[in-house]
Amino acid sequence: MIRHLFKLIWNRKKSNFLLITEIFFCFLVLFGVLSFIVYNVSNYTKPLGFKHENVWLLTMRPSTDSTAQNRQIVEQVIQRVRAFPQVEQASFTSSNAPFSFSRMNNDFSYGKIKRIESDVYEVQDEYKDVMQLQVSKGRWFSASDNASHHEPIVINKAFQQGLFGEEDPVGKVIHVNDTTTYQVVGVTDYFRAGSEYAAEFPAVFTRINLQKNPDKYENELLIRVKPGTGIDFEEKMVKEISGIGKEWTMEVATLEKMRQNKSKLTLVPMIALGLVCGFLILNVALGLFGVLWYNISRRNSEIGLRRALGAASGQIYRQFIGEVLVLATFGLIFGVLFAVQFPLLQVFDVESEVYFIALAGAVVLIYVLTTICALYPSRQAAAIHPAIALHED
Numbered sequence: 001m002i003r004h005l006f007k008l009i010w011n012r013k014k015s016n017f018l019l020i021t022e023i024f025f026c027f028l029v030l031f032g033v034l035s036f037i038v039y040n041v042s043n044y045t046k047p048l049g050f051k052h053e054n055v056w057l058l059t060m061r062p063s064t065d066s067t068a069q070n071r072q073i074v075e076q077v078i079q080r081v082r083a084f085p086q087v088e089q090a091s092f093t094s095s096n097a098p099f100s101f102s103r104m105n106n107d108f109s110y111g112k113i114k115r116i117e118s119d120v121y122e123v124q125d126e127y128k129d130v131m132q133l134q135v136s137k138g139r140w141f142s143a144s145d146n147a148s149h150h151e152p153i154v155i156n157k158a159f160q161q162g163l164f165g166e167e168d169p170v171g172k173v174i175h176v177n178d179t180t181t182y183q184v185v186g187v188t189d190y191f192r193a194g195s196e197y198a199a200e201f202p203a204v205f206t207r208i209n210l211q212k213n214p215d216k217y218e219n220e221l222l223i224r225v226k227p228g229t230g231i232d233f234e235e236k237m238v239k240e241i242s243g244i245g246k247e248w249t250m251e252v253a254t255l256e257k258m259r260q261n262k263s264k265l266t267l268v269p270m271i272a273l274g275l276v277c278g279f280l281i282l283n284v285a286l287g288l289f290g291v292l293w294y295n296i297s298r299r300n301s302e303i304g305l306r307r308a309l310g311a312a313s314g315q316i317y318r319q320f321i322g323e324v325l326v327l328a329t330f331g332l333i334f335g336v337l338f339a340v341q342f343p344l345l346q347v348f349d350v351e352s353e354v355y356f357i358a359l360a361g362a363v364v365l366i367y368v369l370t371t372i373c374a375l376y377p378s379r380q381a382a383a384i385h386p387a388i389a390l391h392e393d
Contacts, residue, residue: 023331049190138186
């Protein structure tokens with residue numbers, strides 16, 4: 001029966017060419033949108049590696065170019081902030097705080113392993129407590145690193161897998177240039193600071209040592225406050241530290257608000273693409289429904305003859321459903337041959353699993369769509385009385 005249906009559709013390939021083409025393009029659109037959705041949902045289910053609740057970001061913009069004076073002010077600010085009873089911990093950080101729109105990166109190489117690009121986060125020892133990071137191997141920075149011959153760094157697992165593979169990275173020394181060498185002192189399992197929907201990139205934490213670098217200062221401060229601390233304390237804190245840094249610009253933002261802003265950059269295009277895709281599929285479904293209805297109505301004589309020869313209405317019904325599914329199969333064969341090139345060629349540096357899930361989802365949706373479109377015309381064909389069909393012919 002199946003072989004007969006394939007032969008039947010193949011013999012009518014010219015008349016079915018537009019339908020096959022329509023199914024082919026509908027599949028490609030579905031595959032693209034589903035790949036985008038599966039990629040983001042897959043990232044969303046992975047842990048961030050830190051806790052952003054009750055963490056504020058204080059940004060200080062100095063009014064002078066004097067490094068010594070600015071350094072003195074930011075040190076006074078962090079001392080005052082840590083003294084507030086509502087503050088659990090605070091840490092200077094580079095401008096690429098979690099969920100910010102800033103990135104810092106560098107290339108790293110080790111032995112004969114290829115060079116990898118990694119995000120770099122400059123942080124203080126207290127950063128681990130502020131972001132509540134979990135160090136799975138080794139340790140976090142401490143005062144014992146003041147006497148170290150190499151700059152201590154903590155890496156995430158993505159960095160470890162990219163540069164060291166299965167080797168234990170703790171204690172390994174990475175040469176950056178003639179004057180700078182890093183030594184890995186710890187590893188965190190995850191760290192995705194970009195967005196909940198972003199993929200995890202290799203990450204390196206370098207240590208801010210204020211004593212060792214007197215000519216350098218940071219103007220971004222991450223503050224973990226106690227749960228329930230609200231805007232009243234924010235106003236009080238900004239008022240007091242503004243008295244320290246007179247004519248400085250002080251801005252406070254919560255990481256939760258920054259996370260929401262970052263999420264919108266992914267959610268808005270995902271919803272827009274979903275709506276466009278839904279509208280396109282609706283149009284394709286209506287067109288497919290109309291064409292199927294027209295084609296089936298033109299075959300009344302064939303239906304009447306088959307019924308007169310003893311074919312049951314259920315057989316007529318299953319035949320037309322089967323023909324539509326075979327028709328969809330021809331369109332999907334070309335679509336799958338095109339789509340499978342994405343995981344094979346590693347297009348867009350996305351995991352192959354994402355493409356295969358999207359491909360399977362698109363195939364299932366096309367079969368469901370074509371089946372739904374064929375249900376009513378097929379039932380109408382099966383309900384035709386043989387005498388009436390032959391009389392009309």
